Amino acid sequence: MSKLGLYEYNCLEDDEKATLLWDQGIFLMNRVDEKYSYNLYSLSDFFVEVWYDSKNNSIEKFRTFKTIEALEPYLDRIDLNWKL
Secondary structure, eight states: OOOHHHHHHHSHHHHHHHHHHHOOEEEEEEEOSSSOOOEEEEETTEEEEEETTTTTEEEEEEEOOSGGGGGHHTTTTOOOOOOO
């Protein structure tokens, strides 16, 4: 199977997006605000942010992007002070 691009992924139904993400995505990190829990994944050559509403126990949105600027909410959580 060839790698799916961002635009092809966006055309999938939500259940197909979830299945593909769980099977092939790489979980990177999580963040939480007042309304949602956001799970960030890497998939192929783009990122997918899953917006989960714990109050309603539902996925509200799959947000896809390729830009570094869209990673801004996660940057303060990255620890670059580690040693090999």
